[in-house]
Amino acid sequence: MVSYAFALILLLTLVAYFAARRQASVVGRSVGASMHSRPTYHGFNAAIWACAPPLIIVLVWVLFQDAVINRMILGLFDADRIAAMSSAERSLLISEIRQLAAGRQFGTPGEDLLAAAQTLNGWTWLAHVSMVVIVGVIGALGLVLGVRAIAPRYRARHSVELSLNIFMVFCSFVAVFTTIGIIASLVFESIQFFMRVPASEFFFGTRWEPQIPIRADQVAGSGAFGAIPVFVGTFVIATIAMVFAVPIGLMSAVYLTEYADVRVRSVVKPLLEILAGVPTVVYGFFAVLIVAPLIRDFGTGLGLSVAPRSALAAGGVMAIMLIPFISSLSDDALAAVPRALREGSYAMGATKGETIRKVLLPAALPGIMGGILLALSRAIGETMIVVMAAGLIASMNINPLDSVTTVTVQIVTLLIGDTAFDNPKTLSAFALGLMLFIITLFLNVIALSIVRKYREKY
Amino acid sequence: MNMLTEASIEQKLSPMKNEPRIKMRGDKVTVHYGEKQALFGVDLQIPEHQVTALIGPSGCGKSTFLRCLNRMNDTIDGCRVGGKVTLDQEDVYDPKIDVVELRARVGMVFQKPNPFPKSIYENIAYGPRIHGLTKSKAEMDEVVEKSLRKAAIWDEVKDRLSESGTGLSGGQQQRLCIARAIAVSPEVILMDEPCSALDPIATAKVEELIDELRQNYTIVIVTHSMQQAARVSQRTAMFHIGYLVEEGPTDKMFTNPDDKRTQDYITGRFG
Numbered sequence: 001m002v003s004y005a006f007a008l009i010l011l012l013t014l015v016a017y018f019a020a021r022r023q024a025s026v027v028g029r030s031v032g033a034s035m036h037s038r039p040t041y042h043g044f045n046a047a048i049w050a051c052a053p054p055l056i057i058v059l060v061w062v063l064f065q066d067a068v069i070n071r072m073i074l075g076l077f078d079a080d081r082i083a084a085m086s087s088a089e090r091s092l093l094i095s096e097i098r099q100l101a102a103g104r105q106f107g108t109p110g111e112d113l114l115a116a117a118q119t120l121n122g123w124t125w126l127a128h129v130s131m132v133v134i135v136g137v138i139g140a141l142g143l144v145l146g147v148r149a150i151a152p153r154y155r156a157r158h159s160v161e162l163s164l165n166i167f168m169v170f171c172s173f174v175a176v177f178t179t180i181g182i183i184a185s186l187v188f189e190s191i192q193f194f195m196r197v198p199a200s201e202f203f204f205g206t207r208w209e210p211q212i213p214i215r216a217d218q219v220a221g222s223g224a225f226g227a228i229p230v231f232v233g234t235f236v237i238a239t240i241a242m243v244f245a246v247p248i249g250l251m252s253a254v255y256l257t258e259y260a261d262v263r264v265r266s267v268v269k270p271l272l273e274i275l276a277g278v279p280t281v282v283y284g285f286f287a288v289l290i291v292a293p294l295i296r297d298f299g300t301g302l303g304l305s306v307a308p309r310s311a312l313a314a315g316g317v318m319a320i321m322l323i324p325f326i327s328s329l330s331d332d333a334l335a336a337v338p339r340a341l342r343e344g345s346y347a348m349g350a351t352k353g354e355t356i357r358k359v360l361l362p363a364a365l366p367g368i369m370g371g372i373l374l375a376l377s378r379a380i381g382e383t384m385i386v387v388m389a390a391g392l393i394a395s396m397n398i399n400p401l402d403s404v405t406t407v408t409v410q411i412v413t414l415l416i417g418d419t420a421f422d423n424p425k426t427l428s429a430f431a432l433g434l435m436l437f438i439i440t441l442f443l444n445v446i447a448l449s450i451v452r453k454y455r456e457k458y
Numbered sequence: 459m460n461m462l463t464e465a466s467i468e469q470k471l472s473p474m475k476n477e478p479r480i481k482m483r484g485d486k487v488t489v490h491y492g493e494k495q496a497l498f499g500v501d502l503q504i505p506e507h508q509v510t511a512l513i514g515p516s517g518c519g520k521s522t523f524l525r526c527l528n529r530m531n532d533t534i535d536g537c538r539v540g541g542k543v544t545l546d547q548e549d550v551y552d553p554k555i556d557v558v559e560l561r562a563r564v565g566m567v568f569q570k571p572n573p574f575p576k577s578i579y580e581n582i583a584y585g586p587r588i589h590g591l592t593k594s595k596a597e598m599d600e601v602v603e604k605s606l607r608k609a610a611i612w613d614e615v616k617d618r619l620s621e622s623g624t625g626l627s628g629g630q631q632q633r634l635c636i637a638r639a640i641a642v643s644p645e646v647i648l649m650d651e652p653c654s655a656l657d658p659i660a661t662a663k664v665e666e667l668i669d670e671l672r673q674n675y676t677i678v679i680v681t682h683s684m685q686q687a688a689r690v691s692q693r694t695a696m697f698h699i700g701y702l703v704e705e706g707p708t709d710k711m712f713t714n715p716d717d718k719r720t721q722d723y724i725t726g727r728f729g
Binding site: 262338341343346349354358 | 535559574584585642
């Protein structure tokens with residue numbers, strides 16, 4: 001039914017556009033050359049009039065329809081009985097009725113439920129039909145108003161401009177609201193978690209053993225939710241990755257912009273950027289099957305004991321993944337530094353290296369920092385490579401040759417398989433996610449303020 | 459050479475007593491940008507402690523010639539320079555010449571003021587620092603002050619040396635760039651239309667400055683303004699589509715040029 005509504009809106013929009021354009025050219029011809037806006041603008045304007053209000057109505061309708069109908073269904077039952085139910089029981093009842101209405105019947109439901117399901121179907125149908133009708137009426141009204149508004153001095157150009165502005169504001173707010181929604185979901189689940197596990201244990205505990213006893217008398221069943229070891233693991237791997245990725249990425253960017261000749265650049269730059277397109281799973285098995293054994297053999301050769309899954313392997317491979325982020329953004333930032341600054345420096349008798357170190361890099365700092373930050377966020381949030389290559393046991397150590405686990409790996413393992421949203425094991429994933437989010441946000445803020453302080457604005 | 463006394467400067471400046479020494483010399487200089495030839499065998503002498511103006515219509519090769527003098531053309535891909543350019547009889551295109559040292563001796567000021575996005579102090583200190591000209595902070599302070607004074611901008615910026623050079627006005631920025639060039643004590647200063655981005659008042663200040671700088675430096679200036687060439691230069695060279703048309707004392711060039719094209723250009727009939 002909703003698709004009928006959309007089809008209707010599309011139809012009205014097209015009709016409005018062509019009718020208004022036609023009408024505008026007729027009016028234009030009759031008054032000579034003094035039309036304020038060209039016929040196309042009148043067409044767009046009428047089209048917007050015909051489609052924007054019904055679209056908004058459909059969106060709101062779809063958002064609230066189910067909630068309203070649910071409430072009405074509950075009204076069918078005995079008020080005292082409903083009042084006595086908890087909210088979970090109420091939603092269970094509703095979903096049972098909805099299942100019945102959709103024709104999925106389990107066991108023998110009560111007569112009242114079957115009746116309710118039938119009523120529900122009737123209401124849903126009514127709601128859809130009335131939605132289509134209302135949309136049609138409003139759209140047609142908009143169409144008529146839009147076409148009738150056409151007059152020589154009517155400012156359709158500005159009106160279209162305004163509608164576009166509003167649309168752009170809406171688009172940018174979609175991202176903002178999504179972010180808020182993500183934070184909210186993390187926060188609510190985290191609150192649930194902290195109601196079960198004390199915050200002091202989570203923030204300061206040094207043991208991470210997120211298991212939950214199934215039976216009360218189970219041996220070693222009590223879990224420990226100290227997040228420090230997990231964050232240490234993330235920190236170790238991200239540090240290793242950045243230690244390799246930043247110099248390599250930055251140096252390759254400097255080489256490509258300042259030294260490489262055009263032919264080398266045109267080959268090497270796309271090749272570097274291919275690295276960004278390799279799926280992280282592929283990096284993951286590259287790390288496990290090739291890099292980790294290599295590091296292990298090498299370490300054994302030196303007389304070191306290396307775990308089969310080491311932080312070094314995961315971090316090193318992650319660094320390869322990050323190189324294109326840093327090099328590509330730094331490359332753009334360096335290339336954007338005006339030629340005049342380079343020439344000014346060369347004319348002072350500076351060598352190429354001096355010019356790069358003292359003039360180009362400081363001037364390109366904001367862009368370079370942007371690249372590094374993006375890479376750091378990726379390093380902290382990267383999951384697949386570490387799931388495959390780093391290991392699962394949370395241990396408090398910073399030895400890069402040992403196996404470590406990271407926040408993202410733990411979140412994955414916590415949420416795989418049976419999840420129950422009433423025990424701390426599952427909920428701890430959200431607390432970890434929230435912490436991770438706050439940390440990356442914090443890093444971003446710090447880095448941006450550093451950039452603002454030290455940037456050299458050309 | 460830098461230790462000239464006032465008297466010897468007078469002597470050098472007075473063409474009556476003896477001809478000024480030739481500081482730089484271009485000998486059959488040709489320049490190709492890729493396939494395109496931009497200069498065709500230019501012979502030009504730059505006398506010491508004088509201002510030599512290069513004039514001519516756009517695209518005539520005057521900037522190209524200027525950039526040959528400190529090998530700034532090296533930074534352009536596909537640019538080839540032929541012939542010979544000498545500084546104090548030394549061939550500047552000799553492989554033995556260190557281009558970095560050459561540019562310290564032959565400084566340059568560009569058409570658009572291009573201060574580094576650093577503080578005013580750091581802009582001036584940049585050159586002395588990379589060439590290791592000073593040993594202490596105090597010495598550097600002195601160099602910075604002296605350069606800014608010589609560029610007639612000290613009084614305007616002395617209280618805000620730590621502010622960014624890009625925050626100055628266009629005219630101040632250009633004088634800052636001149637101060638920056640002076641800071642490494644060059645022998646020759648090349649100026650590529652230094653006033654074209656400036657308003658008349660800032661232009662007047664820079665022109666005044668050029669006239670003062672002539673005492674200590676040899677100056678070559680590219681300009682599109684005939685009045686400017688007449689005001690600041692002692693010698694003028696006229697370029698046209700890659701050829702040197704004629705050159706001579708500015709007075710003569712502006713009153714009684716040998717070549718018809720020079721006369722037409724100066725009087726505004728073409729260009």
